[in-house]
Amino acid sequence: MDAHESRDLRLTREIARRDGAVITKSLKYRLYPFVLGRAEGVRLWDPDGNEYLDWMGCGGAVPAGYGHPEVRDAAIAAIDKEYAHPLVCYIHEPAVELAEKLVDLFPGDFDKKVWFGVSGSDAMDYLAKVVPVASGRPRIVSFIGAFHGMTIGSGAISGHGALSTPIPGGHITKAPYPNPYRCTWGPCDPQECSLRCLDFLRTELLTNVSPADETAAIFAESIQSDSGEIVPPDNYFPALRELCDEHGIWLVFDEIKTAFGRTGRMFGFEHFGIQADAVGLAKPLGGGFPLSAVVGRSAILEVDIYTAYTLGGHPVSCTTSLAFMEVMQREDLAGNAVDVGGYLKEKLLEMKRSHPLMGDVRGKGLLLGVELVTDQQTREPATTDAHRLAYRCFELGLILLAFGNVMEITPPLTITRGDADEALAIFERALADIEAGRFDDSKLDGLH
Numbered sequence: 001m002d003a004h005e006s007r008d009l010r011l012t013r014e015i016a017r018r019d020g021a022v023i024t025k026s027l028k029y030r031l032y033p034f035v036l037g038r039a040e041g042v043r044l045w046d047p048d049g050n051e052y053l054d055w056m057g058c059g060g061a062v063p064a065g066y067g068h069p070e071v072r073d074a075a076i077a078a079i080d081k082e083y084a085h086p087l088v089c090y091i092h093e094p095a096v097e098l099a100e101k102l103v104d105l106f107p108g109d110f111d112k113k114v115w116f117g118v119s120g121s122d123a124m125d126y127l128a129k130v131v132p133v134a135s136g137r138p139r140i141v142s143f144i145g146a147f148h149g150m151t152i153g154s155g156a157i158s159g160h161g162a163l164s165t166p167i168p169g170g171h172i173t174k175a176p177y178p179n180p181y182r183c184t185w186g187p188c189d190p191q192e193c194s195l196r197c198l199d200f201l202r203t204e205l206l207t208n209v210s211p212a213d214e215t216a217a218i219f220a221e222s223i224q225s226d227s228g229e230i231v232p233p234d235n236y237f238p239a240l241r242e243l244c245d246e247h248g249i250w251l252v253f254d255e256i257k258t259a260f261g262r263t264g265r266m267f268g269f270e271h272f273g274i275q276a277d278a279v280g281l282a283k284p285l286g287g288g289f290p291l292s293a294v295v296g297r298s299a300i301l302e303v304d305i306y307t308a309y310t311l312g313g314h315p316v317s318c319t320t321s322l323a324f325m326e327v328m329q330r331e332d333l334a335g336n337a338v339d340v341g342g343y344l345k346e347k348l349l350e351m352k353r354s355h356p357l358m359g360d361v362r363g364k365g366l367l368l369g370v371e372l373v374t375d376q377q378t379r380e381p382a383t384t385d386a387h388r389l390a391y392r393c394f395e396l397g398l399i400l401l402a403f404g405n406v407m408e409i410t411p412p413l414t415i416t417r418g419d420a421d422e423a424l425a426i427f428e429r430a431l432a433d434i435e436a437g438r439f440d441d442s443k444l445d446g447l448h
């Protein structure tokens with residue numbers, strides 16, 4: 001037993017016990033009993049002082065690392081100056097300045113507007129509401145496997161297993177998302193996978209189910225994240241864009257996890273050389289503070305639908321967002337995502353050669369997924385092993401998430417190659433333990 005396994009967890013256990021007594025399980029997706037004590041850079045400490053490397057990065061919502069001095073100073077200055085204000089009733093400059101910045105960053109030579117909220121779910125909810133009204137067409141197409149949020153509207157456009165409650169949405173049709181590792185139509189070449197998905201969308205869905213002239217928009221993630229970092233083949237989005245243009249359908253991207261350097265570009269859709277009509281933004285947008293936004297064509301956003309939240313566009317979050325954007329550009333966080341993300345991917349691909357549990361390694365920049373399988377040939381999903389692996393990594397000092405059978409890696413964009421090496425060593429050791437059956441399954445009892 002090494003130092004990490006024999007660590008003292010008394011305070012951790014006591015806080016976990018209190019959490020279990022009063023916080024509902026309906027907000028929890030807990031793969032291990034980690035309790036946060038403090039955080040700095042790319043590292044976390046539990047209340048007992050044990051240190052962990054963080055590959056979760058708050059689901060991608062802490063892009064500049066925990067406690068980046070400039071983001072922290074901006075937050076404190078904004079608390080002293082603006083504190084909280086209802087943007088819905090009057091104006092504050094941080095929101096105006098941030099909206100100007102977003103209009104600038106979002107590519108497209110057309111009139112644009114910005115909307116602000118609090119979380120990714122409310123941004124996608126807003127888009128699901130305004131798009132049909134703005135276009136005068138009642139229907140929407142979105143994707144099987146998409147995760148757009150947990151409100152009724154954002155849940156309705158999602159096609160994800162996490163949305164298990166009855167949610168209305170008869171006007172929304174779900175299309176297959178091209179997944180070269182698990183093509184809906186069986187094993188195929190990635191380019192062909194795209195064409196099959198597109199053909200089904202054109203000839204079946206946009207013809208018989210959601211007729212093209214009744215379809216307002218297609219909603220997509222540029223990389224389908226919560227379904228396992230599925231990167232569509234390069235030919236998919238350009239062809240989808242063409243199809244949309246042919247029928248006057250807007251193409252709306254959920255860039256909540258993928259924007260602001262995470263994949264190596266400002267927006268994920270830019271990898272595919274196409275234009276979006278609107279995007280939903282959140283997670284990294286606030287630099288670690290709650291904030292969401294929609295930026296897009298004025299034709300979509302400038303409609304007579306009143307949707308505002310009391311604390312939407314919070315001045316502290318708008319200020320930390322502006323500070324984060326400065327840091328992102330000056331420290332070239334997108335460049336670091338390409339460098340360290342590329343390094344991590346290469347090392348994980350090497351690791352795959354000697355670890356049969358690893359079926360696929362994929363992603364762009366610092367949005368990476370490792371899909372676990374019971375057999376590399378049959379590709380049968382190893383979902384319980386993913387949960388075991390997340391727990392074992394936690395025991396050894398690495399925090400990360402698993403969605404289904406895919407391990408998700410979304411660390412702060414400030415991670416170095418040295419941090420990556422440390423985390424990789426833990427990951428490989430945990431993997432070897434799970435492959436060798438060195439894990440007591442009773443540890444998973446009562447989790448999530």
Ligand SMILES: Cc1ncc(COP(=O)(O)O)c(C=O)c1O
Pocket residue numbers: 059119120121122124147148149150221225226254255256257282283
């Ligand atoms: C792609 C995507 N869209 C929307 C959401 C919802 O964002 P939030 O949890 O901030 O409401 C998430 C959250 O995981 C997400 O990954």
